Amino acid sequence: MAENSNNKRRDFLQLSTVTIGAVGTAAFIWPFLKSMNPAEDTIALGTTEVDVSQIEEGQSITVKWRGKPVFIRKRTKDEIDEAKTVNMSDLKDPEEDIDRVKKDEWLVLVGVCTHLGCVPLGQKLTDSKGEYNGWYCPCHGSHYDTSGRIRKGPAPENLAVPPYSFLNDTTIKIG
């Protein structure tokens, strides 16, 4: 009997040793893995405030946000109409224009092609804007329309809309 309870006690001790040891090892590894996440100085640069008062209608600017280009375009009346009147069934990734903008004239997009990550053309006046008057990705020929939606080519999705808000009429905060 005595030996039996001895054994039980030992089993318990061994089990708790192994358990606590395993928990301790996991807890020890955690900070190491965590250290690979973006550091605080990187996170602090995660929001960008952009003054858009200088942009004329029909013009675009490119700003850097989290190391990626963000396109801000002040759309013309025609471009807005074009974007709003598209038939949803023509779209590969159907999305209403109204869901992609906060104010009709301002289109804010992450300028990274959803195919393989190239930066599409269409920001400069001299650039090819593609068949749908928006952006054209030269890598594999994806065409985006005036709402940044994919219309033709291999890209599976529309250009992403980053989180942003209007601090006032002329300042956009991205991130």
Place this chain on the structure above:
Amino acid sequence: MSGNSEPRKYKNPVLNWIEFRLPIISYFEKEYGDYPMPKNCNYFWSFGALATITLVTMIVSGIFLAMNYTPHTEMAFDSVERIMRDVNYGWLLRYIHSNGAAFFFIIVYIHIVRGMYYGSYKYPRELNWILGVFIYLLMMATSFLGYTLPWGQMSYWGATVITNLFSAIPFIGEGLKTWLLGDYTVGNATLNRFFALHYVLPFVIFGIVGLHVAAVHVHGSNNPAGIDIRSKNDTVNFFPYMLIKDTIAVCVFGVLISAVIFFGPNLMAEVDNYIPADPLVTPAHIVPNWYLAPFYAILRAVPDKLGGVALMFGAIAILFVLPWLDTSKVRSCNFRPMYKWFMMLFFVNFFVLGYVGMLPAEGLYLLIARVGLVYYFGFFLIITPFIGWIEKPKTLPASISDVYLGGGKDSPLTASQKEIY
């Protein structure tokens, strides 16, 4: 042909599959499972395991630090502080790494003290000792290189002083120094190569540690009585008997190092290293890391530049031949009534050397350093061979098992027996 089917050693088919192609599982079983350890080994025998764990921790924390460190003179200091401030748990990684280095030396020094006191360096473990001295040398080099990386005042001036040692070598000295630095002074090229070497040397150490362990497993571990294993009754299996003792040692070590890491992380750091390196201003006192201080004391005790450098390197080199300087066949100092005291005095002397190595080299301190230097070499070159010839060792116990059971109350074993219980 049926005899060639895969042997069924293990229940788990995956283990069997691997074992048949690469007998690594039985190797680990043999070396770390059933490996026979003398029963009477005390906690000094846990320091090898502690050192291995610390080495792995240093390598891992170092790799993660390297992910955020910038080896450029303009940015190194700030990048280290960025690790401390902005990287997630960066302060923890850095404090583990910087204090871990100091504790690594504490552990290894105790490991060496154990090896010397119990005569672990003698036949048939001489090669094992030599590999150990190589590890120690590489550790010193690695810690010196690593100390340069934060690019504080001590980093810069420590690197300057140490690399200037090489210029003492006749004829090729200056050229050698410039070749080491890649510049005429410690500069960006130096920092870059020091970083590269600091990254790679620990893996070399790890490899030699593997040889060091493999070598000790050939003839088995020494023990406090310093006598050979005679029967299976003299030993216990490494798993679980020694592993559990090593785990206790790890816990005690964990408490000690955590106390420093979390509550006094800069106790062992030099304040000047939080001042960015300035090639135009030398700090008032340049002190080496305390774990290198004994050799620094020897260097400064000699009034001649070349002589000091030669003796400093000689102090390390002499360790290699210790197995052949010791003329006694008895391993453990427990059975060597005379040598034991000289050995103890040697340890104390080493610490005194370290102590004065961190103080200014003048007056009394310089005198102490010189006396210490004489004893250091005297111990190896005169005392050790001489005592071996004249000393009459005590009677050795018949077997390890006897020692473990406390046989012979009047034998001089009481001290080591106390440690066992």
Place this chain on the structure above:
Amino acid sequence: MTKILILILTLIFTFNVHAAESNKGSMPKHEWSFNGITGTFDRAALQRGFKVYREVCAGCHSMKLLYYRDLLDIGFSEAQVKAIAAEHDVLDGPNDEGEMFERPARPADRFVNPYLNDNEARANNNGAYPPDLSVITKARRYGEDYIYNLLMGYEEAPEELEVGDGMYYNKWMDGNQIAMPAPIYDGSVDYDDGTDNNAAQLSEDVVTFLKWSAEPELEVRKNLGIKVILFFLVLGTIVYLAKNRLWREVH
């Protein structure tokens, strides 16, 4: 042999302490809220300390390692931090026209230096470089106690000592001569929260701020430390019991 081990450990741990103490006379110790194993920073003192730094020290001393966003940690709101940052201009650019331009600092910017470079700092301070204060308590022996005593250590020079031109006598400075005139005296900074603004209080607050700046992780570190040590103690006890059981069978 155990005795040797204890001796060795004692020697090691007294090493630094001795080496440190043999240098100068005794450095008076101050009571700090962040001392001890559960010490923390007093947020109000940190904010007052920052005010002292901004109004007294920042004219000459940079704190390049700090970002304005770091001030969130000492209890300033995002709007306050934005406002503090915006008081300073930083050079940015180049813009689309290729020109550098000045803009108000943002929370993600580093503390703006009072001087363009080290040489300008020297030139404006009689050749003495006002050290960066980001990690000053880690960069001086006796850390916060030294800085506190230094701030409070301005006295009439003893007659036998010739104080150099543009130098001031300070009890705690190496060589007793310092290029910085006494920066803090009773009432030199007004506190908004009604705290007595005598020199001792001002010094204590600014040193608290400097300590936080040097070791912003201090509170998290001590907190985690207690848990880690407890973990090793619990595991150690259990393993010790298990080991006694196991070894009982060994004869």
